[in-house]
Amino acid sequence: MSIRVAKTGNEAVAEAMRQMRPDVVAAYPITPQTEIVQIFSGFVADGLVDTEMVTVESEHSAMSATVGAAAAGARAMTATSANGLALMWEIVYIAASMRLPIVMPVVNRALSGPINIHCDHSDTMGARDSGWIQIFSENAQEAYDNTLQALRIAENPNVLLPAMVTMDGFIISHAMEVMEILEDEKVREWVGEYVPENPLLDVDNPVTIGPLDLYDWNMEHKRQQAEAMVQSKAVILKVAEDYAKLTGRRYGLFEEYMLEDAEVAVVVLGSTAGTAKVVVNELRKQGVKAGLLKLRVFRPFPAEEIAAALKHVKAIAVMDRSDSFNAISGPVFAEVRSAMYGVQSAPAIVDYIYGIGGRDVTPEHIRKVYDDLANIAARGKADRILTYLGVRE
Amino acid sequence: MANKFEEYLRPQFMPHIWCPGCGHGITLNALLRTIAKLELDKDKVCVVSGIGCASRAPGYLDFNTLHTTHGRAIPFATGIKLAKPELEVIVVTGDGDGAAIGGNHLIHAARRNIGLTVVMFNNSIYGMTSGQYSPMTPSGKSATTAPYGNIERDFDVCKLVQASGANYVARATVAQPRQLSTYIERAINTKGFAFVEAQGMCPTYYGRRNKLGGPVEMLDVLKKNTVTVQAAAKLSPEELKGKIITGELYQANDPEYCDLYDNLIKQAQEVAGK
Ligand SMILES: Cc1ncc(C[n+]2csc(CCOP(=O)(O)OP(=O)(O)O)c2C)c(N)n1
Ligand code: SF4
Numbered sequence: 001m002s003i004r005v006a007k008t009g010n011e012a013v014a015e016a017m018r019q020m021r022p023d024v025v026a027a028y029p030i031t032p033q034t035e036i037v038q039i040f041s042g043f044v045a046d047g048l049v050d051t052e053m054v055t056v057e058s059e060h061s062a063m064s065a066t067v068g069a070a071a072a073g074a075r076a077m078t079a080t081s082a083n084g085l086a087l088m089w090e091i092v093y094i095a096a097s098m099r100l101p102i103v104m105p106v107v108n109r110a111l112s113g114p115i116n117i118h119c120d121h122s123d124t125m126g127a128r129d130s131g132w133i134q135i136f137s138e139n140a141q142e143a144y145d146n147t148l149q150a151l152r153i154a155e156n157p158n159v160l161l162p163a164m165v166t167m168d169g170f171i172i173s174h175a176m177e178v179m180e181i182l183e184d185e186k187v188r189e190w191v192g193e194y195v196p197e198n199p200l201l202d203v204d205n206p207v208t209i210g211p212l213d214l215y216d217w218n219m220e221h222k223r224q225q226a227e228a229m230v231q232s233k234a235v236i237l238k239v240a241e242d243y244a245k246l247t248g249r250r251y252g253l254f255e256e257y258m259l260e261d262a263e264v265a266v267v268v269l270g271s272t273a274g275t276a277k278v279v280v281n282e283l284r285k286q287g288v289k290a291g292l293l294k295l296r297v298f299r300p301f302p303a304e305e306i307a308a309a310l311k312h313v314k315a316i317a318v319m320d321r322s323d324s325f326n327a328i329s330g331p332v333f334a335e336v337r338s339a340m341y342g343v344q345s346a347p348a349i350v351d352y353i354y355g356i357g358g359r360d361v362t363p364e365h366i367r368k369v370y371d372d373l374a375n376i377a378a379r380g381k382a383d384r385i386l387t388y389l390g391v392r393e
Numbered sequence: 394m395a396n397k398f399e400e401y402l403r404p405q406f407m408p409h410i411w412c413p414g415c416g417h418g419i420t421l422n423a424l425l426r427t428i429a430k431l432e433l434d435k436d437k438v439c440v441v442s443g444i445g446c447a448s449r450a451p452g453y454l455d456f457n458t459l460h461t462t463h464g465r466a467i468p469f470a471t472g473i474k475l476a477k478p479e480l481e482v483i484v485v486t487g488d489g490d491g492a493a494i495g496g497n498h499l500i501h502a503a504r505r506n507i508g509l510t511v512v513m514f515n516n517s518i519y520g521m522t523s524g525q526y527s528p529m530t531p532s533g534k535s536a537t538t539a540p541y542g543n544i545e546r547d548f549d550v551c552k553l554v555q556a557s558g559a560n561y562v563a564r565a566t567v568a569q570p571r572q573l574s575t576y577i578e579r580a581i582n583t584k585g586f587a588f589v590e591a592q593g594m595c596p597t598y599y600g601r602r603n604k605l606g607g608p609v610e611m612l613d614v615l616k617k618n619t620v621t622v623q624a625a626a627k628l629s630p631e632e633l634k635g636k637i638i639t640g641e642l643y644q645a646n647d648p649e650y651c652d653l654y655d656n657l658i659k660q661a662q663e664v665a666g667k
Contacts, residue, residue: 028494029522029538030463038525038537045540055525055538058464058494083444083462112462115444 002180002247009137009172012144012179013079013105013165014039018049019187020103020151023074026054026065030084031117032169033107037079059084063091070100071209073199075151075191077102081169082109082123089127095162096131097225098209101154102162104132105147108270108321109169110357118358119169121269122322124298125331131225133163133232134299136269141179143167145249146296148182151191152239158231160197168271170358182247190246229300236297253302255294256309258284262291264373265310267336268319269295272354272361276319279366290370295332303339310340314377316349317369319389323353329386350382354389365389397429403455410449414608416593419567420514421450423574423591424483430574431581439480441470443495445487445521446595447514464495467502470509478508478651481581488515488529492550496528499550499588503557506585507650512577513550513588516595524598531635535602551590555643560585562643566592568615569639576641585649592637 014036027037044053056062062078069076095102110116111123137143150163198207240251258280268276273294283290320330333351340346352369355361376382411417438456442448444463451458461469466484474482491499491513519525526536526543533542555562561583563576580587594611605611622640
């Protein structure tokens with residue numbers, strides 16, 4: 001029996017953290033993540049969880065302390081947004097290469113500059129090559145569920161990689177929804193006891209973590225890291241299956257919404273998937289065969305699975321909530337189009353960069369995307385790859 | 394002088410974000426009053442800030458202004474000063490911005506004794522992110538991250554700056570705005586690194602959490618808790634507990650970094666026979 005509650009995304013994730021009972025949380029406040037850690041520190045202060053809470057002086061220190069704790073053998077967590085993630089950068093890569101299964105909620109916010117506090121995905125997209133698993137959430141329920149699943153994924157011996165669980169700043173983090181949470185005991189069972197592989201605190205078996213690793217072995221270690229990411233895909237699916245047994249809520253690498261017979265499809269991450277589903281429903285009523293692919297796992301990137309799910313449609317629009325400034329497209333488009341390469345008579349595929357710096361995205365915007373797609377599908381080609389949605393030009 | 398003030402503001406960006414009764418307005422007023430008194434050329438002033446409620450100040454000021462990232466105003470300002478030593482470079486920073494995430498830069502700018510004026514708007518808390526304790530939150534006081542009181546020790550940032558090598562260190566509270574502006578004036582006139590800690594107040598988070606009443610009551614608390622550096626010299630550590638020591642805490646006349654830098658260039662050119 002799960003419990004129905006009304007919670008914001010930040011409250012939901014703070015609740016997940018309380019139930020997961022990490023040994024150490026080190027964090028620094030930044031809008032819109034602040035509440036997660038603040039609520040969690042309240043739990044610590046009230047004795048509802050026996051975590052060691054470290055209120056450090058910056059995110060660089062937050063990630064460093066988290067890595068230190070994880071290397072010692074603790075279950076360690078932190079959370080951040082935007083410039084906080086950017087300031088962690090150096091240690092973000094180190095966490096992955098040390099193979100420390102840290103779970104970090106990231107509340108998506110535009111990375112400066114110009115200074116902005118609202119949602120886009122430029123923060124986590126920038127970290128896409130850091131070696132972290134990246135899981136995106138559509139709403140507070142998913143943010144909660146993904147956080148619980150991320151721990152089991154990260155700690156799996158075939159994976160041992162850190163994982164970011166993201167949610168859209170303000171849109172999810174600060175909006176209240178009805179959702180279901182698990183009982184504390186169930187989560188306790190779900191996360192189980194953590195048995196670290198080579199903890200520093202195992203003084204009978206002394207190890208060195210993070211030593212110099214030059215051309216003699218560095219490449220082998222990086223190769224192992226890459227392999228772990230490959231292996232993680234199966235683990236993510238297995239964890240999702242176990243989670244479905246526990247909660248009845250089913251997750252995959254992505255969600256297919258009315259995709260089976262779709263002629264036009266949008267690929268989207270995060271809260272905009274909710275808006276897009278509304279539009280798909282409307283279009284279906286009008287007889288348009290519209291579908292949607294909501295990407296949940298961005299790292300590892302499920303290329304083959306995406307190609308299989310989209311190969312039958314006539315035109316695809318990828319929605320990118322960040323730019324990559326590669327003078328071609330946003331980052332998600334690059335990966336999706338690369339996934340579609342080699343598909344027999346591949347669908348036309350275009351990119352829409354939208355919602356930068358919190359620019360609102362409405363059903364009208366998404367309807368326009370589907371209208372464009374209908375056009376492209378009819379003509380069998382697109383005039384241009386990239387459109388900026390809702391921008392003044 | 395009143396007109397001058399308006400000239401220094403960017404009314405198109407008003408209303409400002411500060412809460413009613415926020416101490417930051419008083420410190421900003423003291424800064425502007427000083428710049429007006431010194432009749433500084435507006436285009437020769439550069440105000441640099443990090444991120445935080447305090448750091449929003451330059452957005453409203455019609456000087457050369459640079460709003461940077463959290464904790465990094467001093468390194469940005471260092472670059473500006475080295476490139477254009479003739480500019481009056483003033484750093485506006487919060488206690489979180491300047492003493493926590495950016496504390497390292499404060500030490501090294503003071504150590505180099507570079508000719509910046511740093512005004513720390515110390516409201517004893519992280520205001521912008523809604524009231525977490527900062528290194529400057531007094532021991533025992535409450536914050537959102539210290540609901541049962543802060544167990545960390547009091548931190549005297551002025552001592553840190555003095556020990557690091559600054560040429561001028563002073564502290565005043567927003568309950569003494571004239572004194573505050575006098576110190577800012579001397580700081581600006583100092584060659585070398587100058588630091589003014591403006592003990593302010595955040596009624597919204599610090600005040601409410603610590604049940605200090607509204608802005609007026611908080612000003613009273615500041616007044617009551619203030620001891621001049623001269624009077625403090627005669628008091629015991631017990632008597633000084635919880636007191637804010639105000640005044641000019643340190644002055645020196647050590648060589649300024651940009652001057653040393655210029656000298657080095659001159660010497661090198663002489664050696665090279667240029
Ligand atoms: C790298 C980074 N980390 C965290 C933040 C979030 N943040 C913005 S302002 C602030 C604290 C501000 O406190 P303070 O400097 O004391 O200024 P005040 O708001 O109290 O005036 C924090 C933590 C940020 N903007 N950038
Ligand atoms: S939160 Fe505090 S510091 Fe920020 S503007 Fe309001 S009163 Fe001032």
